[in-house]
Amino acid sequence: MAIPYPHFIASEKAAMEAGLLSPSSSQPSLILTQDDLKKIAAYKAVEYVESGMVLGLGTGSTAKHAVARIGELIQQGKLKNIIGIPTSKMTHEQALSVGIPLSDLDSYPVVDLAIDGADEVDPYLNLVKGRGGSLLREKMVEGACKKFVVIVDESKLVNHIGGSGLAVPVEVIQFCWKFTASKLQNLFEESGCEAKLRTFGEKKEPFVTDNKNYIIDLYFKKSIGDLKVASDAILNLAGVVEHGMFLDMATTVIIAGELGLTVKNK
Numbered sequence: 001m002a003i004p005y006p007h008f009i010a011s012e013k014a015a016m017e018a019g020l021l022s023p024s025s026s027q028p029s030l031i032l033t034q035d036d037l038k039k040i041a042a043y044k045a046v047e048y049v050e051s052g053m054v055l056g057l058g059t060g061s062t063a064k065h066a067v068a069r070i071g072e073l074i075q076q077g078k079l080k081n082i083i084g085i086p087t088s089k090m091t092h093e094q095a096l097s098v099g100i101p102l103s104d105l106d107s108y109p110v111v112d113l114a115i116d117g118a119d120e121v122d123p124y125l126n127l128v129k130g131r132g133g134s135l136l137r138e139k140m141v142e143g144a145c146k147k148f149v150v151i152v153d154e155s156k157l158v159n160h161i162g163g164s165g166l167a168v169p170v171e172v173i174q175f176c177w178k179f180t181a182s183k184l185q186n187l188f189e190e191s192g193c194e195a196k197l198r199t200f201g202e203k204k205e206p207f208v209t210d211n212k213n214y215i216i217d218l219y220f221k222k223s224i225g226d227l228k229v230a231s232d233a234i235l236n237l238a239g240v241v242e243h244g245m246f247l248d249m250a251t252t253v254i255i256a257g258e259l260g261l262t263v264k265n266k
């Protein structure tokens with residue numbers, strides 16, 4: 001998606017650092033792709049990183065820009081003594097490849113700062129995450145951090161969680177997943193919920209998470225209602241491991257969009 005983007009306002013510094021704008025251009029006039037916006041938000045978030053921090057490293061097409069940037073700053077000697085806690089096997093691989101020293105929550109139960117993308121952000125900074133399948137490790141790491149900075153392009157903004165009609169993911173154990181899926185669907189019958197096993201490829205194989213579980217995606221035709229009530233009801237079902245609603249967890253959301261960067265704090 002190319003967004004015509006003639007007026008670059010708040011994010012000029014981030015765009016320069018992201019290599020999208022030359023310092024000499026007096027009249028910035030850019031055509032930015034959605035990926036450029038993700039990169040700009042990610043580079044802005046990395047400004048929150050300080051030497052000596054234990055960092056939660058998010059997963060996805062937005063978070064990967066932050067991981068790359070952190071690696072770059074370590075290589076340049078601008079960030080020192082960083083410990084990264086990856087939220088997926090994919091991020092683990094990327095972080096190693098860019099030279100970020102890694103550890104885990106067993107060794108570092110308190111994380112200073114986590115940076116991650118999101119699939120949906122509501123006006124209260126509640127999130128949907130996990131459309132890439134990494135919600136469980138993300139929730140563990142981001143639940144352990146002092147500051148959680150979320151990075152999105154403006155397409156992720158919604159009025160109500162689940163209101164986009166797109167998936168609210170739930171990680172379930174493989175054992176009798178159809179039973180769990182039907183329990184989940186029944187919980188939200190009044191919201192017109194449809195529960196579908198996530199599959200991939202032409203053969204429609206079940207998608208298996210890093211934790212060897214399945215994902216049931218919930219699609220809502222009407223409002224989910226009270227999010228805390230919905231969260232408790234989902235977590236109360238045996239067979240459910242975790243869901244992708246991240247309620248009251250984000251401390252900052254950085255949104256890159258047509259009018260530049262917006263930073264929302266809790």
Ligand SMILES: O=C[C@H](O)[C@H](O)[C@H](O)COP(=O)(O)O
Nearest residue numbers: 060061062117130132133134
């Ligand atoms: O499971 C995936 C994660 O929750 C991602 O952070 C989320 O899906 C957003 O990903 P992206 O930045 O690729 O849109």
